[in-house]
Amino acid sequence: MASAxxxxxxxxxxxxIGKKTYxxxxxxxxxxxxxxxxxxxxxxxxxxxxxxxSVMGLLPETAEMTKGGMLLEGKPLGPASGEEWSGIRxxxxxxxxxxxxxxxxxxxxxxxxxxxxxxxxxxxxxxEAKRLALEMMARVGLSRAERLYDDYPHQLSGxxxxxxxxxxxxxxxxxxxxxDEPTTALDVTIQAQILDLLREMNRSLGTAIxxxxxxLGVIREVCDRVIVMYAGYIVEEAPVADILERPRHPxxxxxLQALPGIGKRGRPLxxxxxxxxxxxxxGTGCPFAGRCPSATEQCGAVTPELTETSPGHRVRCxxxxxxxxxx
Amino acid sequence: MTEALIEARALAKHYPVPKxxxxxxxxxxxxxxxxxxxxxExxxxxxxxxxxxxxxxxxxMLVQLVxxxxxxxxxxxxxxxxxxxxxxxxxxxxxxxxxxxxxxxLNPKKTIGWTLEEPLVVHGIGDKPxxxxxxxxxxxxxxxxxxxxxxxxxxxSGGQRQRVGIAAALILAPKxxxxxxxxxxxxxxxxxxxxxxxxxxxxxxxLTYLFxxxxxxxxxxISDRVGVMYxxxxxxxxPVGETGSELLHPYTRALFASVPDVSARKExxxxxxxxxxxxxxxxxxxxxxxxxxxxxxxxxxAPELRSVGPxxxxxxxxxxxxxxxx
Numbered sequence: 078m079a080s081a082x083x084x085x086x087x088x089x090x091x092x093x094i095g096k097k098t099y100x101x102x103x104x105x106x107x108x109x110x111x112x113x114x115x116x117x118x119x120x121x122x123x124x125x126x127x128x129x130x131s132v133m134g135l136l137p138e139t140a141e142m143t144k145g146g147m148l149l150e151g152k153p154l155g156p157a158s159g160e161e162w163s164g165i166r167x168x169x170x171x172x173x174x175x176x177x178x179x180x181x182x183x184x185x186x187x188x189x190x191x192x193x194x195x196x197x198x199x200x201x202x203x204x205e206a207k208r209l210a211l212e213m214m215a216r217v218g219l220s221r222a223e224r225l226y227d228d229y230p231h232q233l234s235g236x237x238x239x240x241x242x243x244x245x246x247x248x249x250x251x252x253x254x255x256x257d258e259p260t261t262a263l264d265v266t267i268q269a270q271i272l273d274l275l276r277e278m279n280r281s282l283g284t285a286i287x288x289x290x291x292x293l294g295v296i297r298e299v300c301d302r303v304i305v306m307y308a309g310y311i312v313e314e315a316p317v318a319d320i321l322e323r324p325r326h327p328x329x330x331x332x333l334q335a336l337p338g339i340g341k342r343g344r345p346l347x348x349x350x351x352x353x354x355x356x357x358x359x360g361t362g363c364p365f366a367g368r369c370p371s372a373t374e375q376c377g378a379v380t381p382e383l384t385e386t387s388p389g390h391r392v393r394c395x396x397x398x399x400x401x402x403x404x
Numbered sequence: 405m406t407e408a409l410i411e412a413r414a415l416a417k418h419y420p421v422p423k424x425x426x427x428x429x430x431x432x433x434x435x436x437x438x439x440x441x442x443x444x445e446x447x448x449x450x451x452x453x454x455x456x457x458x459x460x461x462x463x464x465m466l467v468q469l470v471x472x473x474x475x476x477x478x479x480x481x482x483x484x485x486x487x488x489x490x491x492x493x494x495x496x497x498x499x500x501x502x503x504x505x506x507x508x509x510l511n512p513k514k515t516i517g518w519t520l521e522e523p524l525v526v527h528g529i530g531d532k533p534x535x536x537x538x539x540x541x542x543x544x545x546x547x548x549x550x551x552x553x554x555x556x557x558x559x560x561s562g563g564q565r566q567r568v569g570i571a572a573a574l575i576l577a578p579k580x581x582x583x584x585x586x587x588x589x590x591x592x593x594x595x596x597x598x599x600x601x602x603x604x605x606x607x608x609x610x611l612t613y614l615f616x617x618x619x620x621x622x623x624x625x626i627s628d629r630v631g632v633m634y635x636x637x638x639x640x641x642x643p644v645g646e647t648g649s650e651l652l653h654p655y656t657r658a659l660f661a662s663v664p665d666v667s668a669r670k671e672x673x674x675x676x677x678x679x680x681x682x683x684x685x686x687x688x689x690x691x692x693x694x695x696x697x698x699x700x701x702x703x704x705x706a707p708e709l710r711s712v713g714p715x716x717x718x719x720x721x722x723x724x725x726x727x728x729x730x
Contacts, residue, residue, distance in 0.1 A: 120592065121591050234678055236678060264455055264618065265618070265620065265659065265663055266454065266659060266662045266674070269661075269664075270674050270675075270676075272664070273674055291591065293666045294663070294666045297664060297666055298664045321667070332592055335592050336592060336596075336666065337595070337622045337624075337625035337626070338624065338625055339625065339645075339648060339649070340647070341625055342644070342646065345604075346596035346599055346600055348600060349593040349596075352561065352593075
């Protein structure tokens with residue numbers, strides 16, 4: 078693997094509610110290499126967005142990183158290293174969100190918002206910032222950039238707004254772009270355009286991408302590697318093609334089987350029994366034990382470790398604890 | 405072809421757009437602009453398209469939550485425009501709808517039991533014990549414990565709320581249900597449970613569905629035939645094949661090619677541009693500015709929806725000649 082751009086080491090994030098703390102992320106360790114594209118997939122409440130917010134130092138007030146740490150280019154990330162978040166966000170790590178309408182300032186022309194990002198982080202003149210912004214707008218596929226520069230967000234479609242967000246995020250040439258469900262609010266044809274754009278930006282600018290999505294298909298389109306999360310844990314990590322062809326963790330397997338599609342017509346879809354445990358009832362043992370068809374007594378008692386079963390493929394499951402095949 | 409249970413004939417809904425200047429010409433937004441299709445008894449008819457194509461408005465016209473201002477709606481061979489108030493009330497028992505977000509369609513101050521019982525009261529069905537029994541039975545049929553009747557919507561998870569939404573649609577024993585994006589807000593593992601439930605109920609009770617969704621994988625999984633809408637018009641209606649469907653309209657092809665696939669990373673030609681405004685739709689075929697096959701004729705004349713095979717209709721000039729020869 079290339080040298081790690083971002084490394085998360087044994088991170089734990091907990092919510093404080095009243096006097097109690099509830100762990101929402103546990104034993105999170107992964108790396109994103111330079112120019113690499115990594116996806117995080119999981120269902121609501123699995124902690125995928127919380128993971129990305131931690132990297133940006135944007136955890137909600139009630140949440141706290143209780144253990145572990147993050148390294149960016151080998152150096153501790155955030156206040157731990159005496160560096161201000163404002164110097165990191167937008168410049169070294171950027172983020173785009175699901176709903177560009179609420180992420181853009183409705184009272185400022187979109188072009189100016191892109192230019193402002195450049196002015197904040199790079200020591201350049203107003204004119205230079207505008208030139209850079211126009212150039213970036215053209216790069217992300219906004220034709221007639223000159224005219225759009227003075228438009229306000231409400232005059233733009235969802236797809237165009239997401240392009241503006243991407244231009245804003247990339248104008249300072251960050252090393253890493255975090256995209257949290259960037260296409261979930263868009264129609265499929267526009268989604269395809271935005272995914273193409275992300276791939277193209279990764280290729281031409283060399284920006285590493287951490288893509289958060291609930292849709293494995295979206296991750297397959299953009300990413301090389303995928304991390305599957307469940308109830309605050311990483312349960313599986315592997316190259317995308319590998320995980321889709323040979324899923325190992327019972328949760329990943331179930332998730333893939335539950336996807337509807339033309340090939341599954343005429344028979345009921347596979348369903349994962351039960352539901353995701355809430356933050357309050359996450360006890361000991363494997364987080365998936367209660368819903369797992371192959372759970373044993375051991376699963377309910379001991380949390381399995383994330384172990385490598387083949388090069389680049391890691392699974393958190395007792396079935397693979399010995400590094401081999403399931404018993 | 406067996407008799408259609410419900411048929412839309414050139415159904416249209418135009419909304420006036422408020423004037424911004426005094427002397428401005430009044431313009432209209434053509435949300436649905438002459439849509440025709442027939443749904444057979446026991447059939448699941450999928451309706452897909454992108455935001456603003458008019459699929460939800462079409463569904464709402466079918467349950468008469470929105471009144472059409474053009475075209476006709478025929479239920480069991482009778483034009484519903486001519487029905488009396490009493491007959492209309494009868495019809496509303498037969499036709500129900502399930503919405504995307506059951507949280508905003510359930511009254512937060514009332515128990516689930518109250519919500520489910522109300523339609524029975526309105527239609528004067530049974531006495532109190534009989535109604536309570538029916539509520540309990542219906543809850544069981546959608547996979548919920550009967551004691552959910554005493555709970556409030558906020559106590560339920562998204563999947564449970566959607567089950568309540570389905571129970572509310574079922575309680576009057578309807579024949580036809582419009583399912584509008586009912587699984588779109590759910591996680592995959594819950595979505596599969598709800599899809600199984602809908603399919604099971606359809607088979608057990610012999611229901612007919614109009615299944616509206618933007619998720620093409622879901623629609624292809626569950627539907628017998630699929631209608632594809634673009635800018636208020638029906639672009640294509642095709643039967644879903646066992647292994648794959650034959651798609652003809654250039655828009656349908658582009659739409660289905662855009663779906664991210666877990667089994668393969670596709671090399672595809674992405675559809676350029678965006679859907680034009682329904683206030684100023686393009687001349688001729690609405691899709692021509694984005695169509696790779698557009699000709700001069702497409703720019704001037706709007707194509708009609710024509711039959712090209714069993715259960716298969718296309719609205720595209722490219723397939724008109726083919727139709728003449730067969």
